[in-house]
Amino acid sequence: MADDRKDEELMQFLDEAPASKAALHKSGGNSVWRILITDDEKDVHTATTFALRNTRILGRPIEFLHANSARETIEILKSQKDIAVIMLDVVMETPNAGLDLVAVIREELKVTDSRIILRTGQPNQAPEIEVIRDYDINDYKLKSELTQSKLYAALTTAVRSYKQIRMIEAGKKSLDLIVRSSAELMSKSGLNAFAQGVIVHLSGLLSVPPEGLICVRRTDCRNEGQPEIIAAAGQYCALIDKPLSDLSEETPRSLITRCLDSRENVFEASGLALYLGSSARGDMSCFVSSDTQVDEVDQALLELFCTNISISADNLALVEQLRSYAYVDEQVGLPNRNALIQAIDEEIAQGRRDKSVLALVNIDNFAEMNASLSQRYGDQLLKAVGDHLRSSFSPPTMLARIGGDTFAIFGHESVVGAESVAAAFNTAFTVEGDAQLISVTSGCVPLREAEGNAISVIKDANIVLKAAKVSNRGGVLQFDRYSLEQAKGRLELLKNLRAAFDQEQLFLMYQPKIDIQTGNTIGVEALVRWPLPNGDLVSPGVFIPLAEQSGLIIRLGEWILRTALTELRSLNENGWPRLEMGVNLSVAQLQHPALMDMLKAVLSDTGVDPSSVDLEITESIAMRDMERKSQLISEIKALGFKVSVDDFGTGFSSLNYLQKMPVDCLKIDQTFVHAVNEGNGRDIVELIVTLGRKLNMRVIAEGVETEAQANTVSELGCDEVQGYFFAHPMTREQLHDWLATRSH
Known part of the structure; x- marks a missing residue:
């Protein structure tokens, strides 16, 4: 009885032909399970199709595809997707045709998710275990074993495995899409x-x-x-x-x-x-x-x-x-520097450089107003300026605040120009209920004249603005290529100076001072030098003003004084105990609140006698704010230093203040010494010498280059001389040798 049921379940209906491929493709791949039957026996196709007619697996119906050979199987797999299971005969054209086809499916066609059930009518054709493992074969069945129930069970297991694989793959792809979507969004x-x-x-x-x-x-x-x-x-x-x-x-x-x-x-x-x-x-x-x-x-x-x-x-x-x-300045509600950079770069990228102009506007004396009228008042003034600019310039002209009290106006040259910028500030501003008329200084740069990107354009505009602050304060300065290149050159030089100073490339040279009557060396003046890589020296007349303007002179000045006094101690210890060291003080150093502390620290660190140190101050600096300078010089002298007025005769000294100024020496400027034997040059030098005598000050003639000049200043009564006729500036090694030679 059991054998009868087994025979019935085999159900091989040889008369039934497989349905046409066109009919089998009606339903979409997403709503059916697609099963590919590959077998060279027509009866197998018919029996399998009939046995599973109207069957649903995991809630979906089955759609069959049919191939009679390995070649037909490959064509179907190339053209059809979403095939869940391949029921593959082992023996077809050749005894191993099915196994050979598995390798093609997995390795050449890269079909990895479809499940494969191998079928054979010959028990001795079972594949090796390695083949099942290496080629991801889902099952192996003898055709005689595939009753309806076993066929259903094998397909259900294979379909479930296929679904799980597809779910994992879909999940991975979807998760990747989610991550990328979130990042892009x-x-x-x-x-x-x-x-x-x-x-x-x-x-x-x-x-x-x-x-x-x-x-x-x-x-x-x-x-x-x-x-x-x-x-x-x-x-x-x-x-x-x-x-x-x-x-x-x-x-x-x-x-x-x-x-x-x-x-x-x-x-x-x-x-x-x-x-x-x-x-x-x-x-x-x-x-x-x-x-x-x-x-x-x-x-x-x-x-x-x-x-x-x-x-x-x-x-x-x-x-x-x-x-x-x-991109927004919260204080005044205008775009900020970042927004301005973005806008300028966009104009340049879109080829609208030729007609665009950038104007920078700086409020004059804002720091003083902020200090005297309160920071709250200053904040209100900045807000008022921003509001006033908005009422004066409408879009597409862009307004921005790019720094403390500096605003930017960027737009078409027909709107942004010297006249329109000046006109915007001709009326008073209302700040805390009071009318406030302010002065501003502006610099305008057409983009066609500037080079580079937005940062370069703003840099150029800042250079023009700074130049306007010096030469045209309260006005509008237009871009000038020559002046800009000069200013850029100075900035580049300053950058190189900072680097040279930080890398300890600067050094001091020393020029002797000679007693004109005895010929003895009574001191030296420390002179800073900056060598270039090619061996040339940058003139101190070029880089010292840059150091003063940038504030570098504070660090540089302390280094010069400390180095000079260290050398003075070395000279004293090596047989020249009575030499003096002259060192220049700049205006920035004299104005610095920590000057006295610096002088005390250098004296303490070097251990030299301050009375052998002569601090030289130019006449124009000494006579500026003379009451304060007189007090400061008194404090310096209280430390034991000597003080000289350098370049005397080039300024506008008040004899009354000069008489009260506690200085020790006047240094006649070299321009007068060079002309001492020409015109009324002798009279001017004689006048300065007489003045020094009356004020009980020593008088030094600097820049003596000829014997005739030396004889004349000696005749006129100068105490000391300094210049190329007697000695050029020297390195410390050369100075030691020179002094040793003179002493013998």
Whole structure:
């Protein structure tokens, strides 16, 4: 009886022909399991098809594809996708045709997810275990074993395995899409652009055309709680910025409403609505049209997508706020330097350099007003200037605040120019109820005259502005290529000077001072030198003013004094105990509040006698703010230093103040010494010598280059001389040798 049932279950109906391929392809691959039967026996195709007619596996019907040879199998696999199971005969054209075909399927065609069930009518043709393992074969059956129930069981196991593999692969791809979508969406600017991107990425995730829309029901109830369409794609594009009630289609309107009300995702065969809400920005729902029901796995992935997108949307407000901080000056409500750089670079990229002008405007004496009238007043003034600029220049002209009290006006040359900039500040500003008329200095740079990108353009404008502060304060200075190149040269030189100083490339030379009557060396003057890589020296007349203007002179001046006094101690210890060291003090050093502390520290560190140190101050500096300078010089002399007035005769000294100024020596400027034997040059030198005698000061003639000059200044009664006729500046080694030679 059991044998009879076994025979019945075998069910080999030889008269039934397989259905045509066209008929088998009617149903889509997503709603059926596609089974490929490869066998050179027509009866096997017929029996298998009949045995599994009307059979459903895991809720889906079966669709059969048929191949009679390895060649036909390869053609089908190349043209057809989503084949769940391949039922493959081992013996066809050759005894191992099926096994050879497995290698082609896996290695050449790269079909890795389809499950393979090997079938054979010859028990001795069983494949090796290694073949089953290496080629990922799902099962091996004898044809005689494949009763209806066993065939169903084998296919169910294979289909379940195929489904799991596809779910894992789909999950990996979907997760990758989710991660990339979230990252790309975070780069969107603004909620509307972000929402538009959500529709596109969600459609890509579902592999459907981008047909959908996003609605927001805001928490501020500005639309009385009615959902508003903020983004749309496909046929819904015309509905952007309109209420959801304007949507005529019932299905999407209903799905979105259900989603917003329940705050949960809604999945239907006609489409889906995802909840992307937030307590911070209001309820948000995304509808995407679809013609298939989303399965459980995809629903779980979409839940993950929603979580990522919701977090991204929540962070969008923060991103926008940070963007505002990055490009907006909060104090005056204008764009900042970053925004200006971006705007200029865009103009350059779009080829509009020829007609654009950048003007920088700086408030004159703002620091003084801020200090005397309070910082609050200064802040109000800056705000008033920003408001006034907005009323004077309208878009597309761009206004920006790029630094403390410096504003920028950027636009077409017909709008931004010297006259329009000056006119904007001809009227008074109202600050804290008071009318305030301010003075501003401006520098204008046409982009066609500037080179490089936006940063270079702003740098050029700053150079023009600084030049205007010096030569045209209170006015507008237009760009001048020659002056700019000179200024750039000075900036480059200053940069190199800083580098040279930091790398200890600067050094001191020493020029002797001679007693004109005895010929003895009574001292030396320390002179700083800056060598270039080619061996040339940069003139101190060039780099010292740069150091003074930049503030580098404070560090440089202390280094010069410390190095000079260290050398003086070395000279004293090596047999020249009575030599003096002359060192120049700059105006910046004299104005620096830490000058006295610096002098005390250098004296303490070097241990020299301050009475052998002569600090030289130029006449123009000494006579500026003479009451304060007189007090300062008294404090310096109280430390034991000597003080000389350098370059005397080039300034405008008041004899009254000079008489009260506690200095020890006058140094006649070399221009007078060079002309001492010409015209009235002798009279001028004689006058200075007489003045020094009357004020009980020593008189030094500097720049003596000839014997005739030396004889004349000696005749006129100068105490000391200094110049090339007696000695050139020397390095410390040369100085030691020179002194040793003279002493012998």
